[in-house]
Amino acid sequence: MEQKLKKPVPPELRRAIRFKKRKKIFENVRISIATVIAAFFAILFLMPIVLTITNSFMSSSEISANYGSVFATNDKGGKVYISEKVNLKFIPDIVSFSQYTTVLLKSPEYLLKFWNSVILVGPIVLFQLIVASLASYGFARYSGKLRSVVFFSYVILMLMPYQVTLVPNYLVAEKLNILNTYWAIWLPGIFSPFAVYLLTKFMKRIPVGVMEAAQIDGAGEWQIYRLICMPLCKGALCSAAILVFIDYWNMVEQPLILLSDAEMHPLSVFLSKINSGEIGLAFAVATIYMVPSLLVFLYGEEYLVDGITYQGGVKG
Numbered sequence: 001m002e003q004k005l006k007k008p009v010p011p012e013l014r015r016a017i018r019f020k021k022r023k024k025i026f027e028n029v030r031i032s033i034a035t036v037i038a039a040f041f042a043i044l045f046l047m048p049i050v051l052t053i054t055n056s057f058m059s060s061s062e063i064s065a066n067y068g069s070v071f072a073t074n075d076k077g078g079k080v081y082i083s084e085k086v087n088l089k090f091i092p093d094i095v096s097f098s099q100y101t102t103v104l105l106k107s108p109e110y111l112l113k114f115w116n117s118v119i120l121v122g123p124i125v126l127f128q129l130i131v132a133s134l135a136s137y138g139f140a141r142y143s144g145k146l147r148s149v150v151f152f153s154y155v156i157l158m159l160m161p162y163q164v165t166l167v168p169n170y171l172v173a174e175k176l177n178i179l180n181t182y183w184a185i186w187l188p189g190i191f192s193p194f195a196v197y198l199l200t201k202f203m204k205r206i207p208v209g210v211m212e213a214a215q216i217d218g219a220g221e222w223q224i225y226r227l228i229c230m231p232l233c234k235g236a237l238c239s240a241a242i243l244v245f246i247d248y249w250n251m252v253e254q255p256l257i258l259l260s261d262a263e264m265h266p267l268s269v270f271l272s273k274i275n276s277g278e279i280g281l282a283f284a285v286a287t288i289y290m291v292p293s294l295l296v297f298l299y300g301e302e303y304l305v306d307g308i309t310y311q312g313g314v315k316g
Contacts, residue, residue: 049290051090056099056283058092063280099284110267110285117266117289120182120255121248124189125241132195132240133233137225139196140203141211151200154193166257173258184258189248195240202236203229238303245296 055063066087103110139151157165165188173184206229214224230237255265267289271282297304 051088052283052286052290054090054092056280056287057095057097058089058280058283059094059096059098060280062089062093062096063283067279099280100288102281103284103288107281110270110281110288112263113265113267113270114288116264117249117268120185120251120266121245123186124192124248125245127186127190128192128195128244129237129241131190132199133230133237134225135196136199136203137229139200140206140229141221154196158193158197162253166253169254170257179258180260180264182264185251185254188254192244194247195244198240198243199233199236202233206232235303238300242296242300242304246293249293 058066066089139147169184169188170179173179173187176183178184178187210228211224214228219227250268251266252268255269259265267285271286271289
């Protein structure tokens with residue numbers, strides 16, 4: 001039998017195949033480099049957290065041996081220049097729970113400060129979401145010059161750092177006679193514009209036809225808000241709750257200025273005072289203080305991504 005002669009591959013096709021192979025190799029190299037860089041920065045950012053957690057299980061003597069020069073003081077109680085090299089250890093020689101025993105059982109002041117943080121942050125997260133969802137529904141449903149002016153004011157206030165509005169907040173709290181009370185922290189937090197901005201942008205993505213169909217079926221504004229907008233905004237609400245919680249869980253300036261009674265200060269303020277004493281307790285308290293933020297983020301990570309990337313509409 002005669003052998004079939006192979007048809008010659010056109011030069012253009014050979015060049016296209018070579019170009020495709022080179023492009024694929026280049027893409028794989030690019031992805032590998034990006035993965036290595038991302039992994040490097042991830043490890044770099046996680047190192048302080050890992051160091052804090054592992055060092056909280058060290059004994060007091062080991063911590064003093066590794067970090068004693070950092071927190072050394074002179075005869076007058078002032079800080080001295082660090083002349084020795086600090087030994088950063090990620091693995092303790094002997095695992096000790098003495099720091100946690102002191103924090104959880106022997107020193108109730110740490111738990112008191114922790115519950116102060118919960119009392120301050122919990123109502124802010126809950127009521128800010130309620131206020132923001134109602135305001136966002138109004139901004140998303142209606143249009144006009146007044147609406148644009150008010151929403152623009154919200155955006156301007158959101159862009160301002162808290163330090164800019166601290167003095168007005170202090171003056172208003174003084175006029176309302178709520179200084180040195182939880183209300184001085186709650187009221188500015190509940191009416192913070194961040195959640196309003198986030199939820200408004202989210203609600204605008206909901207198709208107008210969905211709400212018009214509900215109106216044709218006889219639904220009122222309250223029913224549209226409660227039965228349509230809120231279920232569709234579940235991801236955005238969780239995203240706002242996570243971000244607001246993390247923001248206010250780490251607040252320092254507000255309680256320092258608005259709460260003169262140190263017994264009412266949250267643990268975020270108290271952490272700086274622990275460092276001047278027993279550094280081992282600081283590691284343990286910081287680890288305990290990180291737990292709620294980590295749990296909230298890990299539990300709501302899916303909702304956080306969904307709330308940011310969701311484009312609106314009805315799944316089905």
